[in-house]
Amino acid sequence: xxxxxxxxxxxxxxxxxxxxxxxxxxxxxxxxxxxxxxxxxxxxxxxxxxxxxxxxxxxxxxxxxxxxxxxxxxxxxxxxxxxxxxxxxxxxxxxxxxxxxxxxxxxxxxxxxxxxxxxxxxxxxxxxxxxxxxxxxx
Amino acid sequence: xxxxxxxxxxxxxxxxxxxxxxxxxxxxxxxxxxxxxxxxxxxxxxxxxxxxxxxxxxxxxxxxxxxxxxxxxxxxxxxxxxxxxxxxxxxxxxxxxxxxxxxxxxxxxxxxxxxxxxxxxxxxxxxxxxxxxxxxxxxxxxxxxxxxxxxxxxxxxxxxxxxxxxxxxxxxxxxxxxxxxxxxxxxxxxxxxxxxxxxxxxxxxxxxxxxxxxxxxxxxxxxxxxxxxxxxxxxxxxxxxxxxxxxxxxxxxxxxxxxxxxxxxxxxxxxxxxxxxxxxxxxxxxxxxxxxxxxxxxxxxxxxxxxxxxxxxxxxxxxxxxxxxxxxxx
Numbered sequence: 001x002x003x004x005x006x007x008x009x010x011x012x013x014x015x016x017x018x019x020x021x022x023x024x025x026x027x028x029x030x031x032x033x034x035x036x037x038x039x040x041x042x043x044x045x046x047x048x049x050x051x052x053x054x055x056x057x058x059x060x061x062x063x064x065x066x067x068x069x070x071x072x073x074x075x076x077x078x079x080x081x082x083x084x085x086x087x088x089x090x091x092x093x094x095x096x097x098x099x100x101x102x103x104x105x106x107x108x109x110x111x112x113x114x115x116x117x118x119x120x121x122x123x124x125x126x127x128x129x130x131x132x133x134x135x136x137x138x
Numbered sequence: 139x140x141x142x143x144x145x146x147x148x149x150x151x152x153x154x155x156x157x158x159x160x161x162x163x164x165x166x167x168x169x170x171x172x173x174x175x176x177x178x179x180x181x182x183x184x185x186x187x188x189x190x191x192x193x194x195x196x197x198x199x200x201x202x203x204x205x206x207x208x209x210x211x212x213x214x215x216x217x218x219x220x221x222x223x224x225x226x227x228x229x230x231x232x233x234x235x236x237x238x239x240x241x242x243x244x245x246x247x248x249x250x251x252x253x254x255x256x257x258x259x260x261x262x263x264x265x266x267x268x269x270x271x272x273x274x275x276x277x278x279x280x281x282x283x284x285x286x287x288x289x290x291x292x293x294x295x296x297x298x299x300x301x302x303x304x305x306x307x308x309x310x311x312x313x314x315x316x317x318x319x320x321x322x323x324x325x326x327x328x329x330x331x332x333x334x335x336x337x338x339x340x341x342x343x344x345x346x347x348x349x350x351x352x353x354x355x356x357x358x359x360x361x362x363x364x365x366x367x368x369x370x371x372x373x374x375x376x377x378x379x380x381x382x383x384x385x386x387x388x389x390x391x392x393x394x395x396x397x398x399x400x401x402x403x404x405x406x407x408x409x410x411x412x413x414x415x416x417x418x419x420x421x422x423x424x425x426x427x428x429x430x431x432x433x434x435x436x437x438x439x440x441x442x443x444x445x446x447x448x449x450x451x452x453x454x455x456x457x458x459x460x461x462x463x464x465x466x467x468x
Contacts, residue, residue: 098342
């Protein structure tokens, strides 16, 4: 696959993540009657809060994603990172302003971290791709 | 043409008068107006009116009816003084102020009985006494909610200087300060309160409506959980030139309010464009906005209790004195 094709694939995956996040925000927040403005506001606000809430912690999965060169490893990294984020939420979350895991529940926490983690890893993969010299993917 | 005998003429005119008085207010209005534009803030108190306009509830009163928002107090003041705004939802304090300064603004009703809450992420905060030593953010310092809260704090024996004030320019900024943890509590009006809850939910956070300011205020006044902060006001020249129109408008609003409360989603959908606010936020805020259509004179003790509290802090805010009988149009 050529580098431009891979770039397009990454951007498409990124857009899919945003769309999935918007669908989740609409469903989770019961944003009815449907209003794109409200959905966009809540999606952006939710993602921004999760990213800013953990701040520099996101650098770790980002760097790991840049470091690995196989998509299957990134998939494994996605699962590991989501589990790690939930673990951190359970221990340090309330101090960071998040609801205690006992109140948030684990399934809600999975939904909370799955998309931001995927976006973080996609960004790492994109950075690796743009840094690579070859125009062809090995 | 024969002149009717005076007794018969008297009976006939009496019968016509009785029939006219028994007709709905809308039919007593003079000829329908060509156009009628309502104005209101892009906030909770305007939902009922915006919905009524969207539903065509004023079609018997005027040919073309519109609802427009005013964005800040300067725009409101300019609209009233220039004569552009004739029927407008406005803060009760501002109405009293302009009435006492001779502008001819009269209060028709209260469109809300109070929609301010103290929000927090800390479930331990439940009463005004729990605010001691906490940080708090206000969108509008020295405005009615701030003044009422000062009274509530004084009643709970919480000195104001025991609170750490975090200034916010707008309700949205106050929401941000609360969610980011830079303020432990926030005094917020609807629909910002609902927005805070919804944004917290999306971010894996929890915020609580810890204190209902209206309820605390009601405990002090003994007049119930009522703070009629905003209502419909009419300019005297419009009112005098169009007899019966204000009564008809009030009747239409009274008929619309139960529909808004019964079906917030539909009301929010209809009002969202006019108010420039997302429909889901409006829909969720309606049950917490204490929407009202109560006539101003029926709430006079509650208006006056609020005005007295404001005047104690800043007499000029209501024009230096309590408004007299003429202020309460209905």
